[in-house]
Amino acid sequence: MIEQFTQEMVQFIEVLPPLSIYLVFFVVAYIENVVPPIPGDVLVAFGGYLAAESVIGLVPVLLLTTIASVIGFMTMYWIGYKWGGVVERKQKGVRFLRFIPVEYLHKVRSWMEKWGLGVVLANRFLAGTRSVISLAAGLGNTPISKTILCSGVSSILWNGILLAFGWIVHENWRLIGEYLSVYGKIILTGIGVYIIIRIGIYYYKR
Known part of the structure; x- marks a missing residue:
């Protein structure tokens, strides 16, 4: 389903004028942070390919x-x-947030208590955790100016890497999606192992 969505988006973008392409990338990059299943990273890599083809500018798409x-x-x-x-607190009344794993939110909050804004700084590189990290940052009431700065640094580094890879591999940009999938699984597995180890240490000490 995700691959089909990506293919349809690519076909849609390819027939648009440059200004409209910038708008699409802006919208995709925004929604990807709010609705995680959207493959925004792969589409950003596609932006690198379009920049290499001189369809759009590399710097403008990076900034947007x-x-x-x-x-x-x-x-x-x-x-x-x-x-x-x-x-x-698992209370009712916020239906549009029911997809959020509460236990995961608790864990991310503990990370932030330990590493603070460093978690926000690394958020773009932690596949599958971005929305939860931003929620935890808001829940923890982290300083807004510092949060924006850390989020901005994380975003420009991550998007810059994706665009650079899209530029380098050119028409083979779709391969980046496969690498991102493997990368995401490694990150989530690592997080899972970390959680299990911490739980084991906790019960061992008790």
């Missing part, structure tokens, strides 16, 4: 996707600030 990513992050931050406590 970075700004959109930060706005998306801060949108979830605001939701976490306003309704995060309700979600964390």
Whole structure:
């Protein structure tokens, strides 16, 4: 389903004028932070290919996707600030946030208590955790200016890497999606192992 969506988006983008392409990348980069299943990373890599073909500019698409990513992050931050406590306590009344794994939110909050804004700084590189991290940041009421800065640095580095790879591999940009899939599985597995080890240590000490 994700591959089909990506293919349809690519076909849609390919027939658009440059200004409209920029708008699409902005919207995709924003929504990807709010609705995680959207394959925004793969489409950003496609943007690198389009930049190599001189269809769009590399710097403008980098800036636009970075700004959109930060706005998306801060949108979830605001939701976490306003309704995060309700979600964390598993209370009813916020139906559009029911997809959030509460246990995962608890774990991310513990990360932030330990590493602070470093988690926000690394958020773009932690596949599968971005929305939860932004929610946890809002729930923890992290300083807004510092949160925006850390989110911006993380976004510009990650998007820059994706665009660079898309530029380098050119028409083989779809391969990046396969690598991202493997990368995501490694990250999630590593997080799972870390959680299991911490739980084991906790019970061992008890």
